[in-house]
């Protein structure tokens with residue numbers, strides 16, 4: 001086993017919105033809201049984790065911290081020895097448990113930083129450095145499903161799926177420049193685990209068929225024809241939002257009201273944040289309908305995925 005050289009890596013990872021309405025566990029969009037993680041490998045001092053911003057004082061600062069667990073899982077996968085001394089600083093801006101992919105961002109940050117530290121010559125040299133496919137497989141294994149980790153790693157709009165063998169795959173598409181996501185973020189949280197617990201084991205065939213059509217239409221609308229009328233039809237869902245509504249009644253109510261005035265709005269990920277697609281003519285409709293209890297955050301699509309801001313070895 002080789003040692004991870006002494007050094008430091010800083011990585012930046014985007015927030016993501018999964019599902020986008022009908023594309024349950026498959027569609028995802030990277031957003032221009034980021035966490036930054038700095039990891040320094042030393043020789044003595046054990047593990048230290050500082051969390052600034054979102055999650056400070058709430059997430060643990062030990063081996064159970066999600067970035068730490070993901071970094072260590074990556075070192076194991078890469079066949080490198082776990083370093084004795086790790087100093088980590090997490091500068092978080094993605095809110096936790098809101099449906100904006102904070103857990104995927106943490107996982108991807110740990111994995112991408114581990115690759116930068118273990119293979120300092122990557123991507124120029126890097127020899128045996130793990131591929132993007134390998135990172136997707138590991139990140140999905142930790143997260144449980146690929147729809148947030150895919151856009152977090154790749155940026156843009158992604159379609160993720162799982163092969164019969166269980167291996168996750170993805171393709172990245174470029175959304176049309178007129179696609180303008182607006183996140184409506186409430187103050188309260190809902191864990192993905194709780195929201196997934198509300199889903200039935202089986203759904204009516206007619207609902208599955210309706211979602212298949214909407215998902216295909218949504219890919220077309222987001223990439224080539226981001227027109228309000230198409231986006232409205234394309235963001236209808238029957239597979240998860242209704243089942244989860246009892247756990248997020250205010251989200252369900254606001255999605256319905258926004259859709260009622262012609263704003264294509266969906267539950268972001270497992271909620272309770274709402275993602276609205278603002279077209280030129282809907283922009284002014286959103287704020288008056290939403291009121292003061294929600295943080296209205298206009299964002300852009302992030303075209304770059306998780307990336308290394310700086311890396312140095314000593």
Ligand SMILES: Nc1ncnc2c1ncn2[C@@H]1O[C@H](COP(=O)(O)OP(=O)(O)OP(=O)(O)O)[C@@H](O)[C@H]1O
Nearest residue numbers: 066096097098099100101102103106191192269270
């Ligand atoms: N930056 C982070 N550092 C450490 N732990 C984190 C971080 N981000 C998220 N987590 C852990 O993940 C939990 C939130 O994950 P969860 O899957 O419930 O929601 P989410 O990822 O924010 O939303 P969604 O998956 O619906 O998009 C947090 O409560 C925390 O335990």
Ligand SMILES: N[C@@H](CCO)C(=O)O
Nearest residue numbers: 018025147192269270
């Ligand atoms: N597809 C996932 C996204 C949240 O992690 C869900 O809706 O449960």
